[in-house]
Each structure stands twice: as structure tokens, then as C-alpha cells.
Amino acid sequence: MPVTTIIEPFRIKSVEPIRMTTRPERERFLREAGYNGFLLRAEDVLIDLLTDSGTGAMSAEQWASIMRGDESYAGAKSYYRFADAIHEIFGFKHVLPTHQGRAAERILFTTMCKPGDVVPNNTHFDTTRANIEHVGAQAVDLPIPEGRQPATIHPFKGNMDVAALEALIGEVGRERIPLVMLTITNNSGGGQPVSMANVRAVRAVCQRYGIPLYIDACRFAENCWFIREREEGYAEKPVAEIARELFSYADGCTMSAKKDGLVNIGGFLATNDEALARQESRLLILTEGFPTYGGLAGRDLEAMATGLHEVLHEDYLRYRIASTAYLGRHLAEIGIPIVQPPGGHAVYIDAAALLPHVAPRMFPGQALLAEMYLEGGIRAVEIGSVMFGGTDPQTGEETTAPMELVRLAIPRRVYTQSHIDYVIEVMADVYAARERIGGLKIVWQAPPLRHFTARFEPVAAAHA
Ligand code: F0G
Numbered sequence: 001m002p003v004t005t006i007i008e009p010f011r012i013k014s015v016e017p018i019r020m021t022t023r024p025e026r027e028r029f030l031r032e033a034g035y036n037g038f039l040l041r042a043e044d045v046l047i048d049l050l051t052d053s054g055t056g057a058m059s060a061e062q063w064a065s066i067m068r069g070d071e072s073y074a075g076a077k078s079y080y081r082f083a084d085a086i087h088e089i090f091g092f093k094h095v096l097p098t099h100q101g102r103a104a105e106r107i108l109f110t111t112m113c114k115p116g117d118v119v120p121n122n123t124h125f126d127t128t129r130a131n132i133e134h135v136g137a138q139a140v141d142l143p144i145p146e147g148r149q150p151a152t153i154h155p156f157k158g159n160m161d162v163a164a165l166e167a168l169i170g171e172v173g174r175e176r177i178p179l180v181m182l183t184i185t186n187n188s189g190g191g192q193p194v195s196m197a198n199v200r201a202v203r204a205v206c207q208r209y210g211i212p213l214y215i216d217a218c219r220f221a222e223n224c225w226f227i228r229e230r231e232e233g234y235a236e237k238p239v240a241e242i243a244r245e246l247f248s249y250a251d252g253c254t255m256s257a258k259k260d261g262l263v264n265i266g267g268f269l270a271t272n273d274e275a276l277a278r279q280e281s282r283l284l285i286l287t288e289g290f291p292t293y294g295g296l297a298g299r300d301l302e303a304m305a306t307g308l309h310e311v312l313h314e315d316y317l318r319y320r321i322a323s324t325a326y327l328g329r330h331l332a333e334i335g336i337p338i339v340q341p342p343g344g345h346a347v348y349i350d351a352a353a354l355l356p357h358v359a360p361r362m363f364p365g366q367a368l369l370a371e372m373y374l375e376g377g378i379r380a381v382e383i384g385s386v387m388f389g390g391t392d393p394q395t396g397e398e399t400t401a402p403m404e405l406v407r408l409a410i411p412r413r414v415y416t417q418s419h420i421d422y423v424i425e426v427m428a429d430v431y432a433a434r435e436r437i438g439g440l441k442i443v444w445q446a447p448p449l450r451h452f453t454a455r456f457e458p459v460a461a462a463h464a
Pocket of ligand 1: 053101125128216
């Protein structure tokens with residue numbers, strides 16, 4: 001019989017102990033953290049699924065790259081190695097290293113947008129939205145309708161609604177739309193992929209109106225793997241070739257290499273537009289650093305160059321996507337409603353469906369997170385009304401998000417299957433206790449991006 005078990009395609013060379021805690025300890029830690037996982041000490045967390053960003057394990061080759069880092073202020077060898085990797089994998093002419101994704105976003109939007117502009121995206125990530133709003137422009141999400149229905153299965157739920165894009169351009173006028181973005185995979189919409197056909201269709205609309213198309217490329221390799229698995233005509237193609245085709249439709253990209261760059265810090269901004277690149281480098285020099293290091297050490301650039309190649313290895317991607325699907329399948333078997341199908345980097349629980357007795361204004365996602373931590377020391381993140389709700393500046397009313405999700409993000413190459421089995425067991429206990437889980441209220445907050453620092457307290461009765 002052929003062997004079908006998909007194993008972790010690596011062995012472990014260096015280990016980091018994790019510490020067990022008791023439930024009474026966790027009750028105290030959570031209370032002290034204002035029921036906000038961002039305010040916990042990481043050493044008090046057993047399995048940390050807060051994010052897949054910067055939390056991955058580097059390979060032996062990457063650690064070797066760290067030693068090769070050239071720390072020259074200008075023109076370092078490491079910069080050229082990094083730039084070569086970007087040209088080879090993404091194909092863009094100009095690249096600016098940045099310390100992480102949001103620095104690339106800030107430079108891009110400061111250069112391209114003015115107050116009153118509108119930037120469409122399949123779904124903006126929170127930092128992307130915040131950086132657009134920071135320059136006085138408006139961030140508009142245009143996912144396909146299936147993208148907003150957690151239970152609906154669709155192979156490319158991250159796709160942009162192309163008709164809605166055309167309607168928006170017609171409504172606000174081409175001159176107010178300086179660029180269109182596509183986030184691959186669509187993180188805030190469930191880690192769902194965008195199909196090549198959708199990228200092409202969005203590209204065609206952009207071309208018709210002369211609007212540049214930018215890709216938020218954080219999880220490009222995972223997205224390209226899904227294209228290979230799910231889209232006709234790609235099953236036999238190497239992932240690197242799929243990536244080259246995808247980026248050939250774009251004018252540039254922003255990247256947080258803390259995801260599919262397999263590094264703990266780093267990012268970049270790439271473009272084919274020379275005049276724009278020149279303008280962007282001026283801002284880069286002002287806030288990040290000289291254009292051949294951009295806020296990073298030479299060793300970081302080296303590790304990124306190596307990671308960007310490694311992430312395209314097919315054994316790695318097969319294991320990566322299979323391990324996320326494994327967690328998703330088992331949670332669904334327990335009866336936990338998840339965004340279907342599971343995403344590339346994370347499984348998203350539909351907290352509104354799991355806790356129908358907790359109203360959105362009592363933050364069902366945040367309440368679920370608290371229970372997961374108390375039950376098993378698991379940390380994850382809310383992607384719902386804590387992250388995207390707030391006080392409407394015009395009406396003063398509390399707004400809520402379209403979905404109340406809890407994301408279990410899986411760090412790259414960090415946890416083994418038994419860690420994931422532990423998570424599944426804890427989640428079964430959380431599921432059994434679901435009717436006893438009550439809501440939370442915010443007792444302190446500081447917008448924008450209030451989810452990082454807000455403090456909560458339990459609400460006495462779930463229906464209060
Ligand atoms: N775009 C997307 C789609 C992201 O998921 C992130 C970060 C960024 C941009 C910003 O990159 O953190 O390097 O500045 N996402 C992390 C997460 C924080 O947990 O999903 P950054």
C-alpha cells in the first residue's frame with residue numbers, strides 16, 4: 001500500500017521548552033491582562049496561535065545565511081542577494097527592503113494616495129486599512145459574496161467581486177482610485193486563496209481604466225499552492241512558475257516576509273514604476289533607512305532571500321496546507337462551526353454561530369478566546385467586532401464587524417501534530433462548555449487598532 005501520511009518535512013535541531021500552567025494561574029494571568037491575549041506574557045501561553053507572523057522557525061540554511069550577512073551600510077552583498085531573490089521570484093524591477101509589511105504599506109499609500117481617494121481590495125488587513133485611512137483615503141472591501149458566508153464552500157473564497165469593482169470605479173470615478181489591491185491569501189476573510197482567473201479579471205478591469213494593481217503578497221506561496229491544487233491547468237506547474245505568472249499581472253507588491261518569507265522580521269515594497277520607486281526611496285530613507293538595507297540588518301536580508309526560495313518547496317507547502325486542513329477537519333468534526341474550507345495559514349472559527357447567545361456587541365470572539373486560554377493555555381486572535389468595530393465618528397454609535405471570527409493561526413514549522421492534537425482536545429472541552437460562555441465588555445480602549453491594547457471585563461449575564 002502506498003504511504004499516505006503527510007509528515008513534517010524536517011527534523012528538529014534546536015528546541016525551545018514551553019511551560020505548563022494551572023487553571024487558577026491562567027485565571028489570574030487573564031484577569032491581569034484585561035482578557036486580552038495581546039497583553040499576556042508569552043511564557044504564560046502553552047500553544048501560541050496568536051499569529052503566523054514572525055513566529056516561524058528558520059531552517060539551518062537560514063541560520064547559515066544569518067552568519068553570511070554583510071553589514072555594510074551601503075551596497076552590501078546581502079542586499080544584492082535579497083534583490084536577486086525578489087527579481088527571480090516576483091519579477092518586479094525595483095525593490096525596497098522594509099522592516100515589515102506595514103512599513104511598505106505606509107510608504108506605498110503615502111506616495112500614491114491623497115485625502116478623498118478610495119482603495120479597493122478583496123479585504124484589507126487591519127494595518128492596510130489603518131495606513132490608508134491615515135492618509136485620509138478610504139479602504140473598501142470587495143470580496144465575492146461567498147467570502148462573507150463562513151459555511152459556504154468555494155475553492156477561491158478570497159476572490160474579489162469584479163462586478164463590484166467596476167461599479168465602484170463607475171461610482172467614485174477613476175481619478176479617485178490610485179490603485180487596486182489584492183490580498184493573497186485573504187487573511188481577514190478566512191485565509192482564503194484568490195484564483196489566477198480572478199487576478200487576471202481584476203487586472204483586465206485595472207488595465208481598462210489605467211489603474212495600477214498591487215498585491216499584498218504576505219502569503220503568496222500558500223496562495224499559489226491552492227491554485228496548483230484547485231485551479232484547472234495548474235496541477236503540473238511548479239509553484240515558482242505559478243508565482244511568476246501571478247505577479248506578472250501586477251504593477252507591484254507589498255510583502256510582510258514574516259509570513260511566507262519564513263523570517264522573524266522583514267518585508268519589502270516592489271514596483272515596476274521607476275519614478276514611483278524613486279519617490280518611495282526618499283520616504284524610505286527618511287523613516288526606514290538607506291535603500292540597500294531599509295530598516296533591516298544585512299543578516300535579515302540574507303535570511304529573507306533564503307526563506308523566499310525555501311517557502312516554494314513543494315514538500316513544505318504540501319505539509320503546511322495539510323496541517324491546517326487537519327486542524328480544520330477535526331474542529332468541524334467536533335461540531336465547531338469554522339470558515340469552510342480551512343485557510344492556508346489558519347483555521348477561523350465562526351464565533352457568532354458557536355455562541356449565538358452572545359451578541360456581537362458583547363464580543364463573542366473575544367469571549368471564546370478567553371475560554372480557550374483558561375481551558376488549555378491556547379492563545380489565538382479575534383477578527384471581529386473588537387478588531388473592526390468601534391465608535392462611528394459621525395453618529396457616536398458602536399459599530400460591529402460583518403463576521404465574528406476567531407483565528408487559530410499556525411506558526412510555520414513550529415508545532416508538531418501532537419501539539420495540534422492537544423489543541424483539538426482542548427477545543428472539544430470548550431465546545432462542550434459553550435453554553436456557559438458569557439460575553440465581555442470593553443472597559444478601556446485606544447483607537448486605531450484598538451484590539452492590541454483594549455481591556456475587557458466579563459458581563460454578568462450573557463443577555464445583559
Ligand atoms: N497584510 C496582511 C494580509 C497581513 O496579514 C499583515 C500582517 C500585514 C499586511 C502587515 O504586515 O505585520 O509585517 O506589518 N498580519 C499579521 C497577522 C500581523 O497576524 O495576520 P506586518
